[in-house]
Amino acid sequence: MWFATNFQVPKSWDGKTTLLNFQAVDYEATVFVNGVNAGNHVGGYFRFSLDVTQLIKYGQDNQLLVFVYDPTDSEVIPVGKQTRNPRHIWYRSCSGIWQSVWMESVASDYVTQLDVSAGMDGTVAWTAHSSQKKGSPVKLSILDAHGHEVATQSGTSDEELKVKMSSPKLWSPSSPNLYNITVTMGDDEVHSYTGFRTISTGVVKGVQRPLLNGEFVFMFGTLDQGFWPDGGYTAPSREAMIYDLKMLKSLGFNMLRKHIKVEPDLFYQACDEIGLMVVQDMPSVPADDNRLPNAAQQQEFQRQLEILINQHKSYPSIVTWVIYNEGWGQLRNPPYPEGTLTRVIRSIDPTRLVNAATGWNDHGFGDFSDNHHYANPQCGTPFYSLASSPYDPKRIGFQGEFGGIGHNVSADHLWKVQQAMNTINETYEINSDLNAYNYRASVLFREFREQVERYACSGGIWTQTTDVEGEVNGLYTYDRRLLRPDVKQWKNDIQSLHSAARSRGGA
Template identity: 65%
Template sequence: MRAAQFRSWVLLTLSALQTASAQTKYEVQTPPLDTDWTYEVGTDPWPEHPRPQLRRDAWQSLNGVWTWSAAKSNDDLNNPPGAGPLDHEVLVPSCIESGLSGLQVLDVNHMWYETNFEVPKSWDSQKVLLHFEAVDYRSTVIINGAKKDTHRGGYSRITLDVTEDVRLNGTNRMLVFVHDPTDTEVIPVGKQTVRPSHIFYRPCSGIWQQVWLEAVPADHIERLDVASNADGEVTVNIVSSSGDGADVQVTVVDQNGNEVATHSGSADKQFTFNVDGVSPWWPDSPTLYNLTVTLGDDEVASYTGFRTISKSEVEGVTRHLLNGEFVFQFGTLDQGYWPDGLHTPPNLEAMVYDLKVLKDFGFNMVRKHIKVEPDLFYEACDRLGLMVIQDMPSTRPDAQPNAEEHAEFRRQLEIMVNEHKSYPSIVSWTIYNEGWGQLDDGQPEEELTKVVRELDPTRLINSVSGWDDHGFGDYHDNHNYAHPQCGTPFYSRPKTPYDPERIGIAGEYGGIGHNVSIEHLWNVKEAIDTIPETYEINEDLESYNYRAMVLFRDLREQTERFACSGAVYTQTTDVEGEVNGLLTYDRRVMRPDLKQWQDDIQSLYEAAASRGGRPVSKGRKY
C-alpha cells in the first residue's frame, strides 16, 4: 500500500469509526510495516504474569478483545455509554494508533473502553485488586457504575481495590475513559507526537500494557523493595496495606533450589540481613536468587540479584564500578518501538528477541530511551545479563514546564524509580535528555538529582544526557554522532565541558545509517521524506561496516588515552524515518557484520581492562 493511499485509508477508517452504528469485529489492521510476529498475536495476548517481582498464584488476565468507541471531550466522562458493547472491538493491550489494536486510528484523544468479566467464586473471602500496568495518559475506571479515581501518567501502574464494586456471582461490566493529550499539554511523553517527523514518532494512546485481577488477603503486601549487595547484604522495605508493622519473613533460595537464608522482620520499616557465600550478578554470569516473602496469610514470590553499583577513582580516573570493579558499559540506544504495536511489542518473544540480538553482539548494557517498558522487559535484562540505563520519559523539547508541570514531572519520576528500583539490571537513572523540558538555570536538575538520590541511593544518576549540563549527578555525558567524544578534554558544545570529577561517557554516538528497500521501511510518506535527516547515510553495507570500524577505533583510543568509561550506540532498530538501527524496523535485516562488530566490541572491553578495568577473556559476552 502506497503512503498516500495508506493515509487516505486511515482517514476513511477514522470517519467510519466515529459514525458507524454496527459493531466492528476485531482483526489486525495492515500496518505500514509488519514483523514476523504481527499475525501470530491472536486474541489472548500477553498471557504471562506481568509482575515478576510480586507474584501470587491467585490472578486472572483481563487481556483480550474489548470494545471501544471514540469520545469527543472530557465532558463525555459525565455521560458514560449505556448497556451493551461499544462500537468497535479492540485488542487490549495495544495502542489504538497501531495495527495490532484492530483500529489503527490517528488523532483520537478521547475514548471509551468496555469489557465484561467474572470473578472466581473462590475469591469470596479475599480482597480483589484490579491492575492496569500502563494507560496513556489520563484514565478513569467505572466498575458496575462505580466511578474510581482518575489516574495520570502514561508509563505507571494503576492498582484499584474493587472488592466492594464487583460481584462474585455474575458478570461485571467495566468502562474505562481515556484522554491522551500528547502534544496539547506539557507532560512526560517521550518521543510521541501527533505530527511525526524524523526522531519523533506516532503516538500511543489508550491501554497499552496488561490488565489483570488479583486476589489478596485483607492485610497484604502492597510493595516490595529489595536491594542486594555483592557482599551478601539484603535491604528490604515491605509496604503493607494496614501499615501496622506486621511480622514478615523473607526466604532466599539459590539457583539450585537450596534455601540459603531466612530472616524475620517487620513490614513498613526497612530492615537488613546477610546471606553468606553469594554469587554476584555480572553481565557474563547473571546469577539470580528466588525470594519468598510472607506477611500473615499473604505469600508472594520474587527474586533478586546480588550486585553493588558505585563510583571511585581507578588509576586516577573517575569510574563507575560494578561489584567494586570498573566494567566498561557498552550498549545501544533502545527505543522499544514496533511497527505493528508501536509502544506495545507483539509478544514476549518479540520483545526478548531484540535483547538476545544485543547479547549476541557482545553488548553488556542497553539505554532504555525515554520510555518505560513492561516489567517483563527488566526481568529479561536481569536474566540475560544486560545492564540498563533507564531514562525518565521527557516532556516536549519545545516547551519549558511551568511550576505545576515541573511538579508533575517530578511526581512521575519518583513513581518510575519506586516501581523499578528492585530490578538488579538497572544501574543508573537518567533524568533529562538533551535539554528537553529542562530549565536553563539548572535548579530543577539539582533538585531532581537530590530526589532520585534519596529514593534510591544504590544507583548512579545521569542528571543530563547530552548537553545543558550544570555539573550535577555522577556523569559527564556527551552526544556527538559521527565523531564520538567520551571522557575527552575536547568537546563540541559550549555547555558540556570535560569534567574529570565525574564519569565520562558517550550517552549517544554512531547513528550511521543505511537505506533499504521499501519492504523494510515504515511506508508512510512523511517518514520516508525524513530519511535523509539520518545523521549519516551509507550507500552500502561495506561502507556502513567500514564507518562502524572507524567509530570503534575512535572510541577505543579515547578509552586507552583519556577517561571514556562507557558508550551508547544509536540504535537497536530503525524507527519510522530513522534508518540507523542495527536491525531494520521490521527486525528482518541485520546491517552489521556480526564477527567484525563482536571483535570490535571485545576490543573496547580490552582497552578498558588496560586502564584498570575488569579483566576480560576472549568470547565473553558481557
C-alpha cells in the same frame, strides 16, 4: 477514548479482596466498574491497582469501562518521543491501554510492594509494604538456584530490614546470578528475586570510573527506544521483545539505554536474566524551549520521576537513572532543577548512579560528564562539540549517544508510511550499502577505542537498536528482519573496547 469489556470473577473470590491492576495507561485513566467510579490515575508509564471488592458481582457478569484522556504533546507532560505531528525523530503516539490488565484475589492484608536491594557484601535490604496494618509480621526466605534456603529473616512490614548472606554469587553481565525470594505476611505470600551486586563510582588509575562490584566495568550499549511497527509502544509478544535483547548480548553489548520510555516489567526481568545493564531514562516532556515547565508542571515531572524510581528500584540490571535528555524540558536558569532531582533520586535509591543531563546542558550535577556527538565520538576527551559541555574530570566521562549511521533498505523492510519515508535523508549519515555501513562503523569504533586508551572514556551508547518509523540507523530494521552489522567485525570491535578498558584498569 472509551474502552469497554465484560468479565466474570469466580464466586469463590467473594469475601476476599479483589484487585484490578493496570500496568500502564497513557495518559489519564478513569475506571468504572458496573457504572461506579473505581478510581483515577495520571501518568502514562506506571502501574496502578484499584480495590474493586465492593463493586464486583461475584459469579455474574460485570462491566468494565475505562475512560482515557491523552493530550500527548499538546500539554507539558512526560511524553517521551510521542507527538501528534510525527517527523524524523518524533514518532506517532501510543494512547490508551498499552500494557497488561489483570485481576487477582488477595488476602485482606496483602503486600502492595516489595523493595529489595542486595549488595556485593551479601547484605539484603528489604521492605514489605502492607495494604492495611503497618507493623504486620513478615518473613523473608532467600533460595538459591536449586531451591535451597540460604537465608531467612522475620520482622515487621513497612520498615526496612536487613539480613546478611555469606559468599553470594554476584550478579554481573558475564554471570547474571539471581536468587529467588519468598515473603509471607499473614495469609499473603509473594514471590520475587534479587541479584547481589553493588554499583558505585571511584578513581581507578587516576580516572573517575563506574564500578560494578568494586571493579571498573566498561559500559557499552545501544539507545533502545522500544517502538514496534505493529504496536507502537507495545511489543507483539514477550519473545519479540527479548529477541532484541538477545541480539545485543550476542554482539557483545553489556548494557542498553532505555530511551525516554518505561517498558513492561517483563523487559527488566529479561535484562536481569540475560545479563544486560540498564541505563533508565525518565520520559521527557515535549522538547520545546518555548514551553518549558512551569512550577506545577515541574512538580508533576518530579512526582512521576519518583514513581519511576520506586516502581523499578528492585531490578538488579538497572544501574543508572537519567533525568534529562539533551535539555528537553530542562530549565535553563538557576536554581537548576536537576540539582534537586538528583538529591531526590539519591534519597529514594542511594544504590545507583545518576546521570543528571545526558548531552548539552550540563550544570555539574550527578555522576556523569556526558557528551552526545554522532559522526565522531568525544568521550572523556579534551575536545568537544559546541552542543555539549567539556569533560569534567570529577565525574565519569561518558558518550551518551554516538554513531547513528544509516543505511537505506528496500521497501520490504521500511515502514510503509510515506510521511516517514520522506524523512529518511534526515538521518545523521546515510551509507549506500552494507559494506560502507560496516566500514564506517569500524572507523567510529576505532576512534572510540582510541579515546578509551588515551583519555577518560568509561562507556558509551550506540544509536540505535532498531530503526523507528523514518529512521534507518538501527542495527535491526524496523521489522527486525534485517541485521545490518557484520557480526564477526562487530564482535571483534566491541571486544576491542573492553580490552582497551582493561588496559586502563578495567575488569
